[in-house]
Amino acid sequence: MSYNMYLSALLMAATCCSLAISYLCWKRRELPIAISYGLGMLTGAFYTFGYAFEIVSTSLEHIRFWLRIEYMGIPFGTVLWFIMVLQYTGRQALVRKWLVATLMIVPTITFVSHHTNEWHHLFYKSMTLNYSEGFPLVTLVKGPLYKLHVYYSYSFFVVGMVLMIQMFIKEKLRMKKQVALMIIGSWGPYGFTLVYLSGVIYMPIDISPFGFIISGVFYMWGIYQFNMLRLAPLALQKVFASMQDAVIVFDLDNSLTSFNQSANRVIAGINNKWIGQPAVQVFSQYPVLLEKIKQGPFMEGKVQLAGHADEQFYNVHVSFINDKNQRPVGKMLLLSDVTDMVRSEITLLENARQLRELNTFKDKMFSVVAHDIRDPLAVLVNLMELMEEEMQTYGEDQQEIVNEMGQQIHNTFTLVESLLEWFRSQSGGMIFKPVERDLAQTIQINIRLLLVRIENKQIHIISEIPKDTFVYADKEMLDLIVRNLLSNAIKFTNFGGTIRLRADRSDHKVVVSVSDTGDGITSDQASMLLQEDYPVSSTGTAGEKGVGLGLTLCREFVHLNGGEIWFDSTPAQGSTFYFSIPTLSEASSKQSDSLRGGRA
Known part of the structure; x- marks a missing residue:
């Protein structure tokens, strides 16, 4: 052949x-x-x-x-x-x-x-x-x-x-x-x-x-x-291409050999032109990933990639790719999107924080109630006993005692009314529900509720708050803050006086002021007001009395809504109480800051 x-x-x-x-x-x-x-x-x-x-x-x-x-x-x-x-x-x-x-x-x-x-x-x-x-x-x-x-x-x-x-x-x-x-x-x-x-x-x-x-x-x-990885990478299979997680494959020299479609959503600009490029170039915008791919196998959770404006968080996992003889022939970077989980975790932590604050406030209010309700009730009991003894012994006119009892009963009623406001605002388990509200409309609603007292003292109410001034706050809490500050202004304003309400925007907040033309606050009172848990209530210009719970509620509610409360006063000229309340844009900004602060 x-x-x-x-x-x-x-x-x-x-x-x-x-x-x-x-x-x-x-x-x-x-x-x-x-x-x-x-x-x-x-x-x-x-x-x-x-x-x-x-x-x-x-x-x-x-x-x-x-x-x-x-x-x-x-x-x-x-x-x-x-x-x-x-x-x-x-x-x-x-x-x-x-x-x-x-x-x-x-x-x-x-x-x-x-x-x-x-x-x-x-x-x-x-x-x-x-x-x-x-x-x-x-x-x-x-x-x-x-x-x-x-x-x-x-x-x-x-x-x-x-x-x-x-x-x-x-x-x-x-x-x-x-x-x-x-x-x-x-x-x-x-x-x-x-x-x-x-x-x-x-x-x-x-x-x-x-x-x-x-x-x-x-x-x-x-x-x-x-096992020429540049020609036949082991990780490139059908499941690799269809994975929701981003998968990026490098050889042992840290040069890019492959990636799946999900990687396009994570690494900006990555495409087939980058095949064969070193990791230094691929991750030029992501130094944290470059550092991890150089280190070798590891797993780290909740990493935010620099340059992601939408606040995306990822679990990062780097592992070796081995051949059939278990020899390393490459590295695989796996990025799992855990943004929803991180945000849910932050929401839960924020809810837990608010719940702790509300529970602390609740305990504080119980202490206030125990302190404030004890004295008027004890006085009522003593007066009742005294009245019974004198009426039985002397049979005299007990008009003075009856008047004092009436005043104490009125005080007790005011306290109960404040407590009802508190519990009504927290019905459903002390839930804090901020919404966007028209401040001017809120002021007018609460003025109408106090109209009888305003007319009795012939007080002029001037509201300079423009329409469509929107704030972001819990509805019931905001109503109670406004109502208490108005009530105090009415209480300490003389007959025929003036109460003026204004609202000014400052750094994505609205600062509300309630000014009166009353007698003002003494220096001794000013040093303790808004500082003590149990403030002493002063008598109004018409002999009105209170239980000291209103400003305590205002202070706590303003803080819970993310604001501050303060006052200015000049004796014999009147007082101005201020409180700040956020707008919707500021609340959104705080939520974004909370997300960045919660990054692991």
Whole structure:
């Protein structure tokens, strides 16, 4: 049997090797480089398959047929290999549709001219059979289009090899092995073709296809032994692409090899052009991620990425990717969005804080009630006992005692009324529900509730609060604050006096003032007012008495709504009580600050 049969069998083995690599690339077709690499190996399979049958053919017609099969792959192999080199060396950004279309012009001319050579003979000037080796071989006289094809292919081969050699020089030792395998594998078909075309060594047959045997061996070795992550990352599976969490894959040199679609929502601007870029460039805006990917495997929760204006929080998990021998071949960064969980946690903490404040206030109010209700009730009991004794013993007129009892009963009623206001405002379990309210409308409603007292003392009420002045506060609490301050102003204003209400905006807050023309507050009273838990109630200008609970409630309610309360007073000229209340914009800003402060 002639040796051409052995060579044919060897070429069929090379064909199978190329097809196997193409199949592996098809399984990993989500990665652009796998497509160009796989198609390149498929063109080699056409070449080796066609030549395997060409060297065992017995007629010129059969040889022409198998040459056409070979040239279904030969013209396009170099361009596909060059595209693969661009992607492999980190120049994915250059691979555009227009560039690929331009590079394919000459291969297309080669393909068409070869299949139509009988019409023009510009590719092969002549084709004859040669029996010098004991079996028919074709002798080809090359035409100008064949030379164009050769020059074109080797020009790209030289540029591609320069790029891979540059990469080999720059890479670390572990990566040098992978690049070396790629260089040796690429030299296989091109090196053999160069020897054949140069004529340095006499070769009766074209040895170019046998170079694919060298390529197949080294490529398969690289894929299985070194697991070329740049060509076939282990993490790139269907589940990887569809995950809601962002997954970003790096090799051991911290160069980007792959990422899923969810990563686009987390890392600004990431795209396929970044494949092969170092982590320093990928995470230039996210130093916290860069630091973690360099450290190695770890898990850290609730990290806010810099530059995210929408306050997004992520759990960060970095792990090694191991091959079948449990050797690290890369790193995987997993980012899980936990923003909703963090915000819920912050809301719960804020609710817990408010609940603690309300419970503390409740306990304080119970103490106030116990203190304030004890004395008037004790006086009532004593007066009642005294009245009974005197009425039984002397039978005298007890008008003075009855008047004092009436005053004490009135005080007790006022206290109970204040307590009812408090409990009514907290019905449903002490729930704090701030809403946006029209301040001018709130003032007018509460003025109407106090109209009888205002008219009895002939007091002039002037409200300078413009319409559509909106504040953000709990409705019941705001009503109680306004009503108590108005009630106190009425109490301490002389007959025919004036009460003036104003509202001024200041730093996203509204400062409300209630001014009266009463007697003012003494320095001793001023030092204790709004400071003590149990203030002593003063008598009004018409002899009105209170229990001292109103301002305590005002102070607590203003604080709960995020404001402050204070006063100015000039003896014999009157007093002005101020309280601030937030607007909706300020409340939203505080919530954002709370979110930033709650970051782990």
